[in-house]
Amino acid sequence: MFPIVEARFLAPDVKLFRIQAPRIARKRRAGQFVIIRIDQHGERIPLTIADSDRDGNITIIVQGVGKTTRWLNTLESGDSIRDVVGPLGEPSEVESFGTVVVIGGGVGTAIAYPTAVAMKQAGNRVISIIGARDRERLILQDAMQQTSDELHVMTDDGSAGTQGFVTDALDQMIQSGVVVDRVLAIGPVPMMRAVSAVTKPRQIPTIVSLNPIMVDGTGMCGGCRVLVGGRARFACVDGPEFDAHEVDFDVLMKRNNLYRDQEAEALREFNK
Ligand code: FAD
Ligand code: FES
Known part of the structure; x- marks a missing residue:
């Protein structure tokens, strides 16, 4: 226990x-x-x-x-x-890359936080962007502030920080001339896909942490299979972090929706 x-x-x-x-x-x-x-x-x-x-x-x-x-x-x-x-899982790849932008959306901020800390300890300039629907749903703002050289806060409704998406802040930052050496983006799949779309044409190395359904976590059950660079990989042992520009986000979304009816039923039973 x-x-x-x-x-x-x-x-x-x-x-x-x-x-x-x-x-x-x-x-x-x-x-x-x-x-x-x-x-x-x-x-x-x-x-x-x-x-x-x-x-x-x-x-x-x-x-x-x-x-x-x-x-x-x-x-x-x-x-x-x-x-x-x-x-x-494999630990995050942490080196002295230069300027690293760490992006956390919703509870993804909690997943990104330990890597932001490790990136800072490795001597990187860490710029963090955290986003949530509204002020109430923002998490770890103080912790991210402490481990970052710069923190940008984005909310959908503008109740804290700047109104807009994390990708707006990233896009603006790059357009203003900040040289970004690496991006780590963790959050809902549509957010990670959108970040990837901003960085891919600019060839900025970008890492995402994938959240497929996992059962054993040891590479035995095949539950967490994802498609990366046209190859099947197991997120529990090969990941969960992968090169965003190689990830097939459509396949990830489809597989994550496979058990939607059973999950809804389990939640209904739990709420009774
Ligand atoms: P369900 O109703 O069963 O499912 C809701 C949704 O959660 C599903 O549609 C599916 O996309 C996902 N899910 C369901 N079962 C699993 C499962 N066994 N494995 C993975 N996803 C599942 N969430 C956090 O809140 N904090 C974290 O730090 C966090 N870290 C994660 C790290 C990894 C490597 C992965 C793969 C997922 C992580 N998640 C995290 C997501 C979390 O595992 C799911 O929200 C949780 O499993 C949902 O279970 P449920 O029974 O409450 O919901
Ligand atoms: Fe079973 Fe990854 S969780 S193979």
Whole structure:
């Protein structure tokens, strides 16, 4: 069992958990994730390790979108999670690239945060752009500010930062002459696709973190197959980060929608 030592909401439906998992906390690197199962009957779901500390805790940040994530978000400090397996996946490629733009959309900011920290520690100039529908849904603004040389905040309704999409800020930045050496974009698939469309014609290396359905997280079940550069890859062992300009986003969206009816049914049962 993995005890929860802290649990608090960062935004409506988005909750931060610190969980005692010393072995994972020691080994984890930016970009890696865990697969958790709340109890013996639970579904396995992947969640990024947003942070870790010297006391052996890992931080995960969870957006309640369906049955398991909403169930998880009812847990409090003092509760426990049955299984936490990890760290899984390839760590982010972190080097001294120069100027790195880190883009987080919605809960994608939590997934981008550890890599932003690692990029800064590697000596890069980190410019972060975070976006959300509105002020209430913005997360980790202070943490991103601390790890970035520059932070741009975008909201769809203009209730915080500048009104518009993260891609507007990126486009404007490039047009104003900022030389961008690398982009990391993590968020909803349409957002990652839009970022890729901005950087591809300018040949700016761009990395996205893919979110296909994962089951075992070890390359055995084939659930997380994605098409990258015309080749089938498993996001759990080959990724989750890939070259955005090579990703087939249509295939990713189609595969993620495969179980929509069953997911809606599971959520209806959970809400009863
Ligand atoms: P469901 O109703 O079952 O599904 C809702 C949607 O979530 C689905 O349409 C599907 O796209 C996705 N999903 C469902 N089951 C899975 C699954 N087993 N694996 C992957 N996606 C699934 N979310 C966060 O809030 N915070 C994170 O840090 C985070 N990190 C992730 C890291 C990786 C590598 C991946 C692949 C996904 C990550 N996610 C994260 C997404 C999270 O795993 C899904 O939101 C969660 O599995 C949904 O489960 P559910 O039962 O609540 O919802
Ligand atoms: Fe099973 Fe990746 S989750 S192969």
